[in-house]
Structure formats: C-alpha cells, structure tokens
Amino acid sequence: MTINGFSLKRYRRTVLPLGLLLLVTVLACLDCGVSISQLWEGMVKGFSFLAYMFPPDWSAFGEMLQPVLESIVIAVLGTSFGTFLSLIFAVFAASNLTHPWIRQITRFLIGFERSIPEIIILLILVAAFGLGAMPAIIALTLGCIGMLGKLLADTIEEIDSVMLDSMTSVGANKLQVVFYGILPQILPNLVTYALFRLEINIRLSVILGAVGAGGIGYELEYAFNMLNYHRAMTAFLLILLMVLGTEQVSNLVKKRIKGREVLL
Amino acid sequence: MCSIEVNHISKKLPDGRKLLDDISFWVNKGEFVGILGASGAGKTLTLRCLNGLLRPDSGSVLIREEGGAEQDICRAGKKELRKIRQKIGVIFQGYHLVKRLTVLENVLIGRLGQIGSIRSILYGFTDGEAEEALLALEKVKLTSHASARTGSLSGGELQRVAIARAIFQSPTLLLADEPISNLDPSNAKVIMKIIKPLSENLPVIGVFHQPEMTAHYCTRVIAIKEGRVIYDGSPHLSNDLLVEIYGDELKQIEISYHSLPSSLVNEQV
Amino acid sequence: MRASKLILPSIRFRYRLTYLIAALTVLGAGCMFVGFNPLGFFTEFHYVRDLLGEMLMPEFSQVFSNPTVWGSVLQTLSMAFLGTLFGCLAALVLAFCAASNVMPVKWVRISIRALLAITRATPGLVMILIFVIAVGLGAFAGILSLIFITVGTFGKLFAEIIELSDYAPGEAIYSVGAKRVQVIWFAVLPQTLPSFIANMLYAFDINLRTAISLGIFGGGGIGLQLNMAIKVLRYKDATALICLVIVLVVLFEKISDYFRKRILHSVSLH
Numbered sequence: 001m002t003i004n005g006f007s008l009k010r011y012r013r014t015v016l017p018l019g020l021l022l023l024v025t026v027l028a029c030l031d032c033g034v035s036i037s038q039l040w041e042g043m044v045k046g047f048s049f050l051a052y053m054f055p056p057d058w059s060a061f062g063e064m065l066q067p068v069l070e071s072i073v074i075a076v077l078g079t080s081f082g083t084f085l086s087l088i089f090a091v092f093a094a095s096n097l098t099h100p101w102i103r104q105i106t107r108f109l110i111g112f113e114r115s116i117p118e119i120i121i122l123l124i125l126v127a128a129f130g131l132g133a134m135p136a137i138i139a140l141t142l143g144c145i146g147m148l149g150k151l152l153a154d155t156i157e158e159i160d161s162v163m164l165d166s167m168t169s170v171g172a173n174k175l176q177v178v179f180y181g182i183l184p185q186i187l188p189n190l191v192t193y194a195l196f197r198l199e200i201n202i203r204l205s206v207i208l209g210a211v212g213a214g215g216i217g218y219e220l221e222y223a224f225n226m227l228n229y230h231r232a233m234t235a236f237l238l239i240l241l242m243v244l245g246t247e248q249v250s251n252l253v254k255k256r257i258k259g260r261e262v263l264l
Numbered sequence: 265m266c267s268i269e270v271n272h273i274s275k276k277l278p279d280g281r282k283l284l285d286d287i288s289f290w291v292n293k294g295e296f297v298g299i300l301g302a303s304g305a306g307k308t309l310t311l312r313c314l315n316g317l318l319r320p321d322s323g324s325v326l327i328r329e330e331g332g333a334e335q336d337i338c339r340a341g342k343k344e345l346r347k348i349r350q351k352i353g354v355i356f357q358g359y360h361l362v363k364r365l366t367v368l369e370n371v372l373i374g375r376l377g378q379i380g381s382i383r384s385i386l387y388g389f390t391d392g393e394a395e396e397a398l399l400a401l402e403k404v405k406l407t408s409h410a411s412a413r414t415g416s417l418s419g420g421e422l423q424r425v426a427i428a429r430a431i432f433q434s435p436t437l438l439l440a441d442e443p444i445s446n447l448d449p450s451n452a453k454v455i456m457k458i459i460k461p462l463s464e465n466l467p468v469i470g471v472f473h474q475p476e477m478t479a480h481y482c483t484r485v486i487a488i489k490e491g492r493v494i495y496d497g498s499p500h501l502s503n504d505l506l507v508e509i510y511g512d513e514l515k516q517i518e519i520s521y522h523s524l525p526s527s528l529v530n531e532q533v
Numbered sequence: 534m535r536a537s538k539l540i541l542p543s544i545r546f547r548y549r550l551t552y553l554i555a556a557l558t559v560l561g562a563g564c565m566f567v568g569f570n571p572l573g574f575f576t577e578f579h580y581v582r583d584l585l586g587e588m589l590m591p592e593f594s595q596v597f598s599n600p601t602v603w604g605s606v607l608q609t610l611s612m613a614f615l616g617t618l619f620g621c622l623a624a625l626v627l628a629f630c631a632a633s634n635v636m637p638v639k640w641v642r643i644s645i646r647a648l649l650a651i652t653r654a655t656p657g658l659v660m661i662l663i664f665v666i667a668v669g670l671g672a673f674a675g676i677l678s679l680i681f682i683t684v685g686t687f688g689k690l691f692a693e694i695i696e697l698s699d700y701a702p703g704e705a706i707y708s709v710g711a712k713r714v715q716v717i718w719f720a721v722l723p724q725t726l727p728s729f730i731a732n733m734l735y736a737f738d739i740n741l742r743t744a745i746s747l748g749i750f751g752g753g754g755i756g757l758q759l760n761m762a763i764k765v766l767r768y769k770d771a772t773a774l775i776c777l778v779i780v781l782v783v784l785f786e787k788i789s790d791y792f793r794k795r796i797l798h799s800v801s802l803h
Contacts, residue, residue, distance in 0.1 A: 025618060028611035038668055046667030073563040080560055115782040119746040120775060123763050128584040133567035166360035169315055170433060171349035171377020179385045180373055184364040206656045217658060224662050236659055243654035389542045
C-alpha cells in the first residue's frame with residue numbers, strides 16, 4: 001500500500017528495526033557509562049601506556065619459559081581428557097545409539113555445562129580444591145565435553161543407519177558397533193574438533209591462569225599488579241607466540257591428516 | 265545346513281492397515297528363493313522379520329539347525345538374537361560397509377558376533393582370522409583390493425565385499441535385500457553368479473525387483489502383494505502372474521523381462 | 534600389486550599399542566610436570582562435597598531483592614550488545630579491507646591481516662587489563678575489550694566469507710561501469726549477508742559469556758558481583774548469581790536462535 005511513494009511495509013521492515021536498534025544502543029551506552037570524551041582520553045592513555053610497556057624485560061624471558069610450558073601442558077591435558085570423555089558422552093547422547101531418556105538426560109547435562117562460562121567453573125573449583133593446575137584442567141575438560149559432546153553427538157546421529165543395521169545383523173553388540181562402526185567414521189571430525197578446541201583451550205589456560213591456575217597467565221596478572229609493566233610486556237609477547245605457535249602446529253597436523261585422507 | 269520356516273507372520277500399523285498378512289513359507293538348504301513384489305508390498309519387511317530387525321505382531325520364524333534344534337527368532341531375547349544372527353549373513357541394498365575401514369577389515373567385521381566383545385575391541389582380529397577373510401575375498405575375486413579403503417570402490421565391488429563378509433561368517437542362512445537394485449546389468453549378473461553357488465550349502469532368500477534375474481538364477485519364487493503371499497513356485501512367471509504382482513509398474517518390468525532372457529540364454533549360466 | 538601392502542592384524546595391534554603407550558607416557562609426564570593428579574579429583578572429592586553443601590540452597594531472596602544485581606544484569610547485557618554491535622561493524626570494515634577480491638592493494642591487505650592475527654592471538658585477559666588502565670574499572674573497559682575480541686575472532690572469518698562469495702555478479706556490475714563501493718553493495722553484500730547475520734547472532738552469544746568472564750577482572754556486570762560474592766565467602770549468594778547467569782545465557786541462546794531463523798528466512802525471501 002503506497003501513499004505518495006511512502007510504503008508502509010517498507011517502513012516497518014527497515015526503518016523501524018533500525019530505529020529500535022539505535023534506541024537500544026543509546027540506552028546501553030548510557031547504562032555503561034560510555035562517553036566519547038573518555039574514549040578519546042582513554043585511547044591516548046592506552047596507546048601511551050602500550051608504548052611505555054616497551055621494551056619488554058628481556059631478562060625475564062628465561063624465567064617465563066616454564067610458566068609458558070605449564071600453560072601449554074594444562075591446555076593439552078584438558079583437551080586430551082576432555083576429548084576422551086566427550087566421546088563417551090556423545091555415544092550416550094546420540095539418538096541412534098541409546099534410549100530416548102538417556103539421550104535427553106545426557107543432552108541436558110551437556111547443554112547445562114555449555115551455559116556456564118569456564119571461568120565460573122574455575123572459580124567454583126578453586127573454592128573447592130584451592131589454587132593450582134587441577135581446577136584449571138578439570139574446568140577445561142568440562143568445557144571440552146560441552147563443546148565436543150554436542151558436536152560429536154550430532155555427527156554420530158548423521159551416520160547412515162543402514163550401516164549400523166548391517167553391523168547388528170552380524171550379531172555385534174553395542175560396544176562393537178561403536179568401536180568398529182562409529183569410531184572410524186567420526187575420527188576425522190574428532191581430530192578437527194579436538195584441534196579447534198585446543199586452540200580455544202590455550203587461550204582459556206592463559207585466562208584461567210590469571211585466576212590462580214598458574215602458568216603464563218598468572219605471570220601476566222602478577223606483573224600487572226606489581227606495576228612491573230615491562231615484565232608484563234614480556235609475558236604478553238610470550239603469550240602471543242604461544243597462541244600463534246599453537247595455530248601453526250594445528251594447521252600442520254590438519255594438513256598431514258588431510259594428506260592421508262586423499263585415498264578416500 | 266538348515267532350513268527356515270516362516271509361520272503366519274503379521275504386522276499391523278497403529279491405524280489398522282496391514283503391512284504383513286499371514287505370511288508363511290518354508291525354505292530349505294539348496295534353494296535359492298527370490299521374493300518379488302511391487303514397491304511397498306511388504307518384501308523388505310518380510311526379510312527384516314527373518315533376522316529379527318523387525319518383530320511381527322504375531323507368528324513365528326523358526327530356524328532349524330542340522331540336528332533338530334530350532335529357535336524362534338521372533339521370541340528370542342537380545343542375547344539369543346545376537347547368537348542366532350552370528351550365523352545369518354545379510355546383504356543390503358545400500359552401502360552398508362564402514363567406509364573408512366579397509367576391505368579386509370570390513371570382511372573381518374562379519375565375525376564380530378562370534379568373537380567376544382572384549383577381545384575384539386582391545387586386540388582386534390587374529391592373523392588366522394585375517395587369512396580366512398582373505399579366502400572369502402578370493403571367492404569374490406577381490407583379494408587384490410584387500411587393503412584399499414572401501415570408499416574407493418565401485419558399487420559392484422562394494423557388493424562383492426558385502427558378500428565376502430557374509431561368506432566369512434560361515435552362515436547357515438543368507439538373506440539379501442535388493443542386492444542388485446543399485447547395480448548396472450553386467451555387475452548385477454556378476455553378483456547373481458556369485459550368490460547362486462552359495463545356495464548349494466544353505467538356504468538363500470533374496471528380495472528382488474528384477475523378475476528376469478530371478479527367472480534365471482533362482483530355484484523358486486515367492487510373490488508378495490499387499491502383505492500377502494500370492495504365489496510360491498517356479499521362478500518362470502506367466503504374463504498374467506506378472507500383471508497381478510506388479511499392476512501399474514508392469515510396463516517397465518515387462519520390457520526387461522521379455523527382452524533380457526534371450527541375451528542371457530546365449531551365456532553359460 | 535596391492536596385496537603386498539597388507540598389514541597383518543597382529544602387527545597393526547602392535548603399532549596401536551605403541552602409540553597408546555607413547556601418548557599415555559606424554560600425558561603422564563605432563564601431569565607430573567604441573568603437579569596434577571587425575572585421581573585426586575576422586576580422592577579429594579570431599580572438598581567438592583563440602584563446598585556444595587555451602588553453596589546449596591541458593592539465597593534467592595537476598596540476591597534478587599538487591600537492585601544492584603539487576604542493574605548489573607542490565608549492564609552485562611548492554612556490554613554484550615554494544616561489544617557485538619561495534620565489534621562486528623569494525624570487523625566487517627576490516628574484513629572488506631582484508632579480502633582479496635575487494636581490496637586490490639596488497640600491502641593494505643597484509644597489514645590488516647597481521648593486525649587481525651595479533652588481535653586474535655591476544656587473550657581477553659590482556660585486553661581488559663590494558664583497558665582498565667586506560668579508561669578505568671567498569672563496563673566501559675569491558676565494552677572496549679569485547680570490541681577488540683570480537684574483531685579478532687570474526688575479522689578473519691568475515692574476510693574468508695567475503696572471499697568465498699561468487700565473483701560473477703561482481704564482474705557483471707563492474708562491466709556496466711559501477712564503482713567499487715557499488716559492487717560491494719549490490720554483488721558481495723547480498724550473498725554474504727545471511728552468513729554475516731548468523732555470525733553476529735552467534736557473536737552475541739559468545740560475547741554474553743565473555744562479558745561475564747571479563748566482569749571478574751573488573752569489567753563490571755554480573756561477573757564482578759559473582760567474584761565479590763565468592764571472595765567474601767558468601768557462597769549461597771554466588772550460587773544464586775550462577776543460576777541467574779545460566780538462565781540468562783540459556784534465555785538469550787533461545788532468543789538468538791529464534792531471531793536467526795526469522796531473519797534468515799526473511800532475507801532469503803528478498
């Protein structure tokens with residue numbers, strides 16, 4: 001319905017939502033204390049601060065290598081345990097493998113885990129077990145189960161049911177069907193997801209470290225608190241290296257595995 | 265080594281429609297039975313009742329071993345069912361092999377039911393079993409592909425691997441669900457030629473959509489229409505019978521039925 | 534002759550066993566290195582039990598009657614919203630500058646990609662620490678951090694989406710003499726818009742959770758409240774807040790799912 005070139009429908013579809021968006025944005029900015037002047041000041045301050053942080057404390061490089069290794073190990077351990085456990089959860093959460101009730105409960109557990117940010121899990125675990133590597137590894141493991149559990153369960157559900165039928169037809173029991181039928185099929189997916197999660201876990205391991213898990217994250221936070229900004233810069237550079245390095249390694253691994261897949 | 269006896273199996277949908285209606289027949293060792301019927305007539309359902317993938321509402325399916333022991337598949341519990349299935353070889357229409365495993369491993373899977381689950385998972389298969397699997401592959405002439413991934417094989421080759429798996433089971437009964445429907449005519453012939461000699465030692469029951477094939481290779485044909493057995497006898501079907509079985513679908517079937525035998529007759533069957 | 538490549542099952546078993554033992558050894562070494570005892574989770578489980586005892590039953594009345602809590606919920610939502618909005622806008626702009634089929638100037642592409650890589654590699658922790666120093670504690674620092682994090686996460690992704698779009702419509706529009714911006718608007722955008730919108734909604738989900746995490750380091754919002762509650766050992770309050778967080782996250786997941794379906798549906802109808 002057009003009145004003098006003005007279309008009511010188009011108004012409703014484009015202008016209205018945009019106007020709403022604008023309104024919400026303004027309100028949100030007010031709520032959070034966003035101010036342009038402060039932003040400008042802050043940018044100046046921030047950049048000058050960054051400049052001040054250079055040069056990094058070169059002597060600290062040596063002593064920070066061990067925390068870096070710790071963070072990496074924590075991430076790797078969390079991913080390994082998490083991948084293994086998420087396989088088990090995924091098997092129970094796949095509709096073509098289990099009773100509907102078990103599936104619902106397992107999916108609920110997985111979904112429940114995914115709603116809690118890892119850092120909150122860590123806070124709780126630290127309150128229980130104290131500081132150290134254990135709460136961080138457990139938190140990473142749980143986070144891994146949340147992500148991989150769902151992804152793997154969905155992958156399993158997409159497997160051709162005729163194949164599963166044919167395995168039960170030779171008299172195989174559930175365990176054998178999983179091991180010989182399901183596992184080989186999801187292996188490529190498993191590796192991709194696990195590597196993806198590893199990259200996430202490396203970053204998380206840094207953040208969790210700051211809350212008390214140790215590793216390079218803790219060093220960074222500590223240096224900041226001690227106002228030793230050059231040392232903090234060293235830690236930051238090491239973190240950058242660690243994250244970029246992990247990405248490269250995981251790309252390499254993916255390429256090697258893809259290479260073998262060419263047979264298929 | 266045995267026979268299978270189907271007694272009055274029936275299955276109904278919740279709304280009352282009959283899927284299977286009082287189906288009975290008996291198949292002995294030495295027979296190669298082809299089940300024919302229009303789409304949706306109940307052929308595959310019947311076959312699935314024979315190895316327990318489907319449970320009928322009433323009736324029984326008795327498997328009789330040499331020596332007299334007989335078991336009713338429809339009443340078997342989980343464990344018994346698994347045990348019975350170890351000795352039933354099944355070939356499906358679709359691709360039911362594990363794509364990422366090699367041909368040899370797929371054949372070895374046939375005996376999963378016969379090996380304890382703990383050993384099969386923790387250790388795998390023994391070299392002796394691998395050798396026997398190679399023998400099975402020899403029967404289908406695929407030994408050269410033993411270590412290839414199944415994903416790289418053609419349809420005809422895949423079906424031969426499936427047959428090798430069934431052979432490896434040393435079965436007492438062989439079931440085939442439309443094994444040649446996805447294959448071109450020359451591959452289909454190859455498959456039928458492999459299956460036919462197996463029927464000397466055990467009953468073979470197959471569901472087919474190709475009456476010209478069953479006419480040439482099967483010893484007996486059972487026709488199912490709307491869930492009921494309407495014919496059980498010689499594999500050479502008269503025109504009237506074909507019309508009765510297939511109704512509207514007949515036009516396509518008729519052409520292939522009448523044109524093919526002459527070309528097949530020229531070969532050594 | 535393929536038969537010569539045949540691997541006997543027993544040999545394969547030996548290979549697999551070796552890999553398994555090697556992997557377990559590495560993991561074990563790792564555990565010892567960081568002082569993690571996997572069994573410790575079970576032997577020291579009583580700590581968890583004790584803590585759970587203190588955390589249940591959550592003190593909903595205390596927490597929910599406190600207006601600061603609701604204010605902080607609103608703040609967290611605002612943080613996530615603004616962070617996603619501006620972050621995605623910035624990511625889009627940078628993505629267009631980094632895409633090979635839109636930006637012809639190579640050095641611009643390379644430098645922007647390097648920038649994106651560094652931003653991606655910097656953990657949120659570092660961001661928030663710096664911004665807290667720059668603009669002080671509170672939600673503003675959190676928003677700025679979120680913007681950078683979003684740019685880092687989605688900048689590269691958006692660039693890849695743009696590069697994957699079909700070039701043919703763009704060529705057609707070029708050939709009638711249109712300028713680059715017009716090509717973007719009429720050829721690239723319609724193809725990539727559904728992906729962008731889907732990713733933006735996804736970004737909001739992620740940013741909501743990140744906003745909560747950042748709050749713990751001084752970014753404001755619920756995260757701050759939660760951290761406080763735990764530090765002063767008021768565990769029942771903490772549990773109530775955690776329940777609130779869960780409800781919030783699940784609620785917004787459902788909402789964004791709904792919007793995703795609606796928007797994608799209407800965009801595809803255009």
